Amino acid sequence: MNQMTDLSTTDTSPMLRVTDLSHRVSLETDTLTILQGVSLEINRGESVAIVGRSGSGKTTLLGLLAGLDTPTEGTVSLDGAQISSLSEDERAKLRASRVGFVFQSFQLLPALSALENVMLPLELAGMEAPEVRAKELLERVGLGERLNHTPRQLSGGEQQRVAIARAFASDPVILFADEPTGNLDNRTGQDVSDLLMALNREQGTTLVMVTHDEHLAARCGRQLHIEAGILTEPELAREQAN
Amino acid sequence: MAAKQKLMSVRRDWRERDVRVVLVALIIAVATVATIALFANQLQRTLVSSASSFLAADRQLEAENGRPVPQEWIEEARGRGLETGQMVEFSTMVFGESGFQLVSVKAVSDEYPLRGEIEIQSGMDDARQIVGAGPGRGEIWVNPRLLRLLELEIGDSLEVGNLELEITSLLIREPDGGFRLSSLAPRVMIHVDDVAGTGVIQDGSRVEYVYLFAGAENVLDDYYQWLEPQMEPSHEWEGVRDGETFSRSLERAERFLLLGGSLAVLLAAVAVAVASRQYALSQRDTVALLKTLGLSSKGIGGLYLRRLALWGIAGMVGGLLVALPLFWILVQLLSDVLEQPVDFYLDPTALVPALFTALVSLFAFAYPPIRRLRHVAAMRVLRSQPGETGREAIPDLIIAILAVFGLVWLYAGEVALVVSLLGGLVILLAVLALLGGLMVAALRRVRGGGNAWRLALVGLYRHRQASMAQMAVFAMTLMLAATLILVRSSLLDDWQAQLPDNAPNHFLINIAPEAVDEVEAFWVERDAPLDTLYPMVRGRLTELNDQPVQEAVTKDERVGALNRELNLTWMAQLPADNEIVEGTWFADGETEGVSVEAELAEQLGLIIGDQLTFTIGSETVTEPITSIRTVQWDSMRPNFYMAFPPGGGLTDMPSTWITSFHLDADNKVALNEFSRRFPTVSVLELDHIIERIQQIVRQVTQAIEAILALILAAALVVMAAVVSATLRDRQREGALLRTLGGQQSLLARSTMLEFALLGFVAGVLGVLAAEAAVYALQVRMFEGSFRWHWQVMLPIPVISALLLAFFGRWQLRPVLSVSPMLLLRRLE
Structure with missing residues (x-):
């Protein structure tokens, strides 16, 4: 733990390092390869978009980078920790303190109010005065008036704002976003992505995002293109296409 | 309220449909089991107290050896808070002005009867009265037949041994009488303190001391635990269940209630299992999200375990809140049916099975699928994962079956x-x-x-x-x-x-052979035809295969039937409710053999072909066993341990006849006329x-x-x-x-x-x-x-x-x- 804290304060090492990552799932009859030989590095403070067609493996890659799942082969190290060799509970602990998420389908708990949804990760990480921090963040995303509304009472865009507030609540060093605007109309999507990018800048968080949205992808510092489970830098891909 | 706590709030849960189903199922489970347990308990108490009156107590201790039991046994019972009473039963001659007669005396203490009532009449044509105590000292209550036999009237005196007692009432019905036909002599009842004064009881007299006990079931059971090691073979502890007539009815009722309870347990289990599996499925997204947000599997497990515990408490409290009023309503219904108030009795221990059921239902049926939530992949937040195949539920099923087995076993035993x-x-x-x-x-x-x-x-x-x-x-x-x-x-x-409604409810005993036709005609005229008439010969079983029966049968197997005279009969037809289990019934014209009742045969180890010797008066009869048959003791018809064929071994023995018949309540006045015309026939009103x-x-x-x-x-x-x-x-x-x-x-x-x-x-x-x-x-x-x-x-x-x-x-x-x-x- 100490070592990890040390690493996070020094800016020299990359935030994410992936080496020779492969992922396969066994089906009833045969094995399906989803990712093949992926290697990449993402530096601290960088914002990276993972783009590719449906079924190309980008969501799987995001899950593996975030430690939601473990790869069949290869290693993932996040903020200096070899997450591919950690147990599930160790990974959960790591997520609680350093990782934030934004999902396409918002993933708010319907039983909890906006405020409580944002408080939840703070409580799970054992932070003090979670309510103060949660309120602050909800005000920051423009929902200061709607603290006690449940997700059902909020529009899609509002729900995603709550989710963004939640993602930044525990001061993550890295934020993973899975199609954050995928379920929103253009205008709302624009607002939400503005908010996401702005908060990302303010907090100095590393951002890894899966998206279809070319505009959104273009706002990221770097784009990783993935095709049939194989990673290509977009420049490279374009050259090959030409 | 903190978000995490709120996640576990039952009130919040209640808004989710699946949780509502689990909770409702749980409440129903607890309510059903608790109501059944409470009601069964109440019913049993009511039944037992109903049935207890047939013993005039909750339990009887009989000493058939002619000696009173040690006084400290009675002291011990009183010390434990039991009510006690005493009876002494013996036969003796009583002397009136115009003659004497063998009577069967029942001497009772002031407490008699502890349960039930006595019915008396203060004159032949007076109304019947219900009283709660027997005769006082110096008084004697007599069977109406005795008055006629000795030409006595109320107010006359009667000599019992050395004591002269005043006849103050006619004894019509005693709560604990009527089931044994063995004593055919007319009954008289006196106070137990007068027994010594009569001087009738000497060493070696045939006398039975009977002690009555009443009180709470558990105290009675504890007392019996204490008493049993000290009891001698001639002592018999009799409870309602040991009684002859409704033991079977009671047992079946109990079993039915238990069955009902067990089925309620099963239903509850099914409901909880189905609903909680559904709930677990619906919780997978939440669990995946919580995991993504950094909650460990242990944390998830703890979260849901606490949640289950909260549901358990809510289910128990809710179930009891439903069960108690329901129970109260049932008790009211019960007292309406009985047309008598039922004392509302709430036994807290009856609630234990319900609460236990709630816990088992939760942890054996609800917990396994919910426990598996810990294994939900965090990846589920990003994409749906392969769902449950049903195979992982197999261990659940095994746990569930074991739990059901255990619960039903515990419940129904x-x-x-x-x-x-x-x-x-x-x-x-x-x-x-x-x-x-x-x-x-x-x-x-x-x-x-x-x-x-x-x-x-x-x-x-x-x-x-x-x-x-x-x-x-x-x-x-x-x-x-x-x-x-x-x-x-x-x-x-x-x-x-x-x-059935027309079940025989009166017995006629002691009909002289020459009066049989006349008696039969009397009742046919009054539209109350008699059932089959059976001759009855009193005799003792004395030898088994030419060996004295006391030696042939080991001490453990000695049964009451050997110590007293048996009622023997002859009959051509097997009674409809009897059933041959071994051997064959007498063929037409067959005059050899004897048919033995199955239970007695088993107790004595008798088999077909054994030679039985009976002593009847001064004569003996020896016959081989040709059949063994079962008897419906609770049929309200004359039943016999031993039946001979017509023209067989009993033919020339002195006999009287016995029968039963149905007499409507509004036809009962005919009994007075009957008694006047046939003064020597005993009428047993059942x-x-x-x-x-x-x-x-x-x-x-x-x-x-x-x-x-x-x-x-x-x-x-x-x-x-x-x-x-x-x-x-x-x-x-x-x-x-x-x-x-x-x-x-x-x-x-x-x-x-x-x-x-x-x-x-x-x-x-x-x-x-x-x-x-x-x-x-x-x-x-x-x-x-x-x-x-x-x-x-x-x-x-x-x-x-x-x-x-x-x-x-x-x-x-x-x-x-x-x-x-x-x-x-x-x-x-």
Whole structure:
């Protein structure tokens, strides 16, 4: 733990390092390869978009980078920790303190109010005065008036704002976003992505995002293109296409 | 409120449909079990106190050795807070002015009777009176026959031994009399303190000391625990259950209540298991999110465990809040039926099984699927993961079966019951699996179309997994309900057959052979024809295969029947309610042999061909055993241990005749005339006892109906819960079908048909499984014979089909009333 804290304060090492990552799932009859030989590095403070067609493996890659799942082969190290060799509970602990998420389908708990949804990760990480921090963040995303509304009472865009507030609540060093605007109309999507990018800048968080949205992808510092489970830098891909 | 705490708040949970189902199932479970336990407890108390009056106490201690029991035994009982009383019974001669007569004396203490009442008359033509105590010192109450035999009147005095006592009342009925026909001498009752003054009891006199005890069941049991090691072989502890007549009725009633309780447990288990599995499925997204947010599996496990505990508490409290008023209502109903107030008795220990059931239901049935939530992949937040295949539920099933087995065993204490029920369930599930496979194969060929039938069949196929699961639960529920209905009807039929309205309720004893025709004519004239008349010869069994019977039979096997005179008879026809278990009944004209009652034969180790020697007066008769037969002791007809053929060994022995017959209450005045014309014939009035038994049967019937209603209600809720488990999917599908252009009426019809088919098949299966379980139960537990019950069974599949069609239509209601777009959005 100490070592990890040390690493996070020094800016020299990359935030994410992936080496020779492969992922396969066994089906009833045969094995399906989803990712093949992926290697990449993402530096601290960088914002990276993972783009590719449906079924190309980008969501799987995001899950593996975030430690939601473990790869069949290869290693993932996040903020200096070899997450591919950690147990599930160790990974959960790591997520609680350093990782934030934004999902396409918002993933708010319907039983909890906006405020409580944002408080939840703070409580799970054992932070003090979670309510103060949660309120602050909800005000920051423009929902200061709607603290006690449940997700059902909020529009899609509002729900995603709550989710963004939640993602930044525990001061993550890295934020993973899975199609954050995928379920929103253009205008709302624009607002939400503005908010996401702005908060990302303010907090100095590393951002890894899966998206279809070319505009959104273009706002990221770097784009990783993935095709049939194989990673290509977009420049490279374009050259090959030409 | 902190978010994490709020996640575990029961109030918050209550807003989620699945949790509501789990909680309602739990509340029903606790309420049903608690109500049954409380009511069964109350009923048993009422029954026991009803039946106790036949002993004039809750328990009797009989000393047949002619010696009183040590005084400290009685002191001990009093010290434990039991009520006690004493009786001394012996036979002696009494002397009036005009003659003497052998009487059977019952001397009672002031406390007699501890239970029940005595009925007396202060003059031949006076009204009958009910009193709560026996005669005082210096008084004697006598049977009316004695007055006639000795030409005495009330107020005259009668000499008993050295003592002169005043006749103050006619003794009509004593609570603990009437079942033994062994004493044919007229009964007199005196005070126990007068016994010594009579000087009748000498060393070696035939006298029986009887001690009466009454009090709380557990105190009585504890006292018996203390007493038993000190008792001698000639001491007998008799409780209501050991009594002759309704022990069987009581036992069956108890068993039925236990069966009902066990079925309630099973139903509860099914409901909780179904609902919690559904709940666990719906929680997977939340768990995945919590994991993503950094909660460890241990944290998840703890979160849900605490949640279960909270549900458990809510279920218990809610269940008891339902059970207590329900119990109160049942007790009121009971007292209405009995037309007498029932003292409301709430035994807290009766609640223990209910609370225990709640805990087991939660942890054996609800916990396993919820426990598996820990293994939900965090990755699920990003994309749906392969769902549960059902294979991981196999350990759950094993745990559930073990838990059911344990619970029912604990509850009913009957291995046979558990095995029958579980056997029925296993057969049911096996048939269901087979049938399900066949059905799926058959339905695969059906193609959709505009026809409601086709749509319904396609629907069944499309939802085959859910349909099979629902069918299994429906069939199980129906099986349990049908089992109960079946057992109930055969139990009631049995009782009805045992004591029909015209059951004999009077005995005539001591009819002289030459008076038989005259007596018979007397009653025929009065429209109360007699049952079969039997000759009765008093004799003792003295030798077994030419060896004195006391030596031939070891001490342990010595039974009361050897110590007293037996009633022997001869008869040509085997009585209808007797049954030959070994050997053959006397052929026409056969004069050799004797038929022995089965229990006695077993106790004495008698087999066909054994030579029995009887001493009758100064003569002896020796005959081989030619048959062994069972006897219905509670038939209210004369029954005999030993029966000879007509013209056999008893022919020339001095005999009197005995019979029983039914006499209506409004015809009872004829008894006075009869007694005047036939003063030497004893009339034994059993109509009170029969009425009492019929009353008990009514109580038990009422209880059974009430419990049945409760369990059927529980079954209904289980079915509703299971149907609503797939509510969301069904509604979404319905909305989609409507969006795609399905007509409302077609959708409604096909859904109702689909559910009706499901209900019908489940009904048929449930009924068949119930028949199987009842077959086992009937044969093993209730000692009845098995028959098919078409009239009960046929409506069940139909009712179940209609009910499910209704449920199906009901859950489709929002789909049909709201625009499809709104619906799809709402269901998102």
